[in-house]
Amino acid sequence: MRRAEIHHPIHAAIDDIWNAGHTPRIQVDARRDDVVVPEFVKTKWGARLVLDLDASWPLNLTASEQGLEVDLAFQGQVTRCTLPWASIYVVLDRATGRGIVIESHLPKDETLQTHPERPALREGVESSEASVEAPAPVPAPASSGEKPESSDEEAKRRRARFKVIDGGR
Structure with missing residues (x-):
């Protein structure tokens, strides 16, 4: 199968x-002037618009140099x-929770360094694969015979799924 440009x-x-047979989930800053979505969506979701690009839905998706x-x-x-x-500042696989955060696309008031629900990037990290907290699916509850993970263990596991890329180009 030939891959689209x-x-x-x-x-x-x-x-x-x-291509992995999963559904991409993206997070969008809908407040931007160049984003075209219904006005009530911009008002309600603002910088945290989460969209599932489910291939089973007739998306009629087209991609260009602009978006x-x-x-x-x-x-x-x-x-x-x-x-x-x-x-678009987050792309993840809805099934696995793995994805990317594009740090340079983060809304100014949603940056990883200042968002109270997300830890700051580690100081001095030069790698493009810095671990960050980002949206991830809620894990299934542990079965009755399993010991539940501590919140620190769960946070480390979720952070390991993401990498930060700078610039998106």
Whole structure:
């Protein structure tokens, strides 16, 4: 099977998740002027718009040098949405929780260094694979015979799934 032309690293990450037979989940800063989604979505979700790009839905997705255009349903109404690459700052595999955070695309008030629910990046990290806390699926409850993981162990496990890339290009 011939792979479609890849326009951006975010596009490649989405494509890789689809090729694995899974659903990509992206997080978008919908407050940006160049993002086209219904106004009530911008108001309600702001910088934390989470979208599942489920291939079983007729997405009519197109990718270009500028970003994604996709048909999405909000409150039962399908809308053609425009999502510039710079508005997308998290891409993860909904099934595995693995993904990427594009640090340079993070909304200013959502940066990893200042967000109270996310730990700061480690000081002096030069690698593009710094561990960070990012959205991840909620783990299934432990079976009755298993000892539940401590919150520190769970946090370390989730952080290991993500890498930060700088710039997205």
